[in-house]
Amino acid sequence: MAQPELNHDAIIEILLRFPPADPARLIRAALVCKPWRRILTDPAFLRRYREFHRTPPLLGFLYRGWHNELNVSVPCFVPTTAAPPFPKLPPECRDSSLVDCRHRRVLFQAFNGDNFLGLDFLVWDPITGSREKVHKPPIPCLSYSAAVLCGIAGCDHRNCHGTPFRVLILGLHYTGGPVYACLYSSETRAWGTPAVPLHHADIDSWFDFSCGALVKDELYYCVWGNKIVIEYDLGENRLSLIDLPNTNRYGSCSSVPMLMEDGSLGYACTRDSSLCLWSRKVMKPDGVVVGWVQRKAVELELEKLVPALKNKSWYSFRKKKKLVPELISAAQGVDVVFMATSVGIFMYVLHFVGCSGHGVHVKAILDTGVSILHR
Numbered sequence: 283m284a285q286p287e288l289n290h291d292a293i294i295e296i297l298l299r300f301p302p303a304d305p306a307r308l309i310r311a312a313l314v315c316k317p318w319r320r321i322l323t324d325p326a327f328l329r330r331y332r333e334f335h336r337t338p339p340l341l342g343f344l345y346r347g348w349h350n351e352l353n354v355s356v357p358c359f360v361p362t363t364a365a366p367p368f369p370k371l372p373p374e375c376r377d378s379s380l381v382d383c384r385h386r387r388v389l390f391q392a393f394n395g396d397n398f399l400g401l402d403f404l405v406w407d408p409i410t411g412s413r414e415k416v417h418k419p420p421i422p423c424l425s426y427s428a429a430v431l432c433g434i435a436g437c438d439h440r441n442c443h444g445t446p447f448r449v450l451i452l453g454l455h456y457t458g459g460p461v462y463a464c465l466y467s468s469e470t471r472a473w474g475t476p477a478v479p480l481h482h483a484d485i486d487s488w489f490d491f492s493c494g495a496l497v498k499d500e501l502y503y504c505v506w507g508n509k510i511v512i513e514y515d516l517g518e519n520r521l522s523l524i525d526l527p528n529t530n531r532y533g534s535c536s537s538v539p540m541l542m543e544d545g546s547l548g549y550a551c552t553r554d555s556s557l558c559l560w561s562r563k564v565m566k567p568d569g570v571v572v573g574w575v576q577r578k579a580v581e582l583e584l585e586k587l588v589p590a591l592k593n594k595s596w597y598s599f600r601k602k603k604k605l606v607p608e609l610i611s612a613a614q615g616v617d618v619v620f621m622a623t624s625v626g627i628f629m630y631v632l633h634f635v636g637c638s639g640h641g642v643h644v645k646a647i648l649d650t651g652v653s654i655l656h657r
Contacts (some may be wrong), residue, residue: 294321298331303339306364332440340616342368343627344388346380357390362629369408378404381428382493384614386442389430389449403449405430405468410443414468421462421476422455427503429494431516433468452503452512452521459485463514463521480512480521493611495539497547502539511539511549527560527574538619540612549574550619552607556581557619557630582607584628 288296297318300307312319321327332338340362347358357380359368378390386409392402401423403416432439433446449466460479467474485505494503499516502524511524526537526549537551547562559577584605607621607628617632 385432423453
């Protein structure tokens, strides 16, 4: 007796539950038959799929690397899932410096002649292939951090292709401040009015190269050396300074601001081979800042994840020393941080459990041909 066929609605409900972190399953399902392919390519199904799974999956890590053999700076993509190949970089991006990746767009600092000091930028959408040049901002930028953002108010960022975008630049003219900020809009194709410069005695270093954290309408960036965080309010066009936990002001190797699972501002830092996580608590509804709460400090033991290498010097290193990681980025909304070591990149998936603790899943992403570039 033949088995009854699944009806159309049942097939949709089954495909809807395919995990977005493994897009290869959707591709294989589309090859089963034409009716399934029609379902999977239907815009209505795709909208339901994004709404059902809410947070977009992390498909990989795009970073600024240094090719050891070619001796040049190159943008590099390391997949974290069985995702389709990353689109090839357009020619004008291959000789550019990677700056930020957010809301389905990539921001590059364009190469001008013999140097990068012109500070022209290029925004690239890897899915549609569209590119737009952004001319240099009207503020001093001897040292800077930058971000590319969706320009639609209230957008859920599940399908931002072809929509307006914004570019934020935070710049330092010299060590010692002040900090300048300016916001670019693709709708006007112009930079807005610069924010009032932020003067503070603690600003005596360069901007960190790590990506900033977007929490509601505020962007947060670390500054090297003194471990302070600069806050930029997108709605108010205002700069301010955020104090960090006193115990983390000194002695940490690296740090990045991040978005926590409850929507608050988080702060991750390394100390030797340990990872420390903090969250900034705010009283609701009056918005009074209570202070920083430490989640936990975790000993990472990265050496156990490095495969046995034939090179005897590496084997000796693994036997006698610990890998000291450097935080380089935090993925927005998926509780993942990336760290660089002398043997490659590591991805840390943070599984938070309430307010008292968390679990950490560590995955090695080794790339022996390309090294992380730091400022």
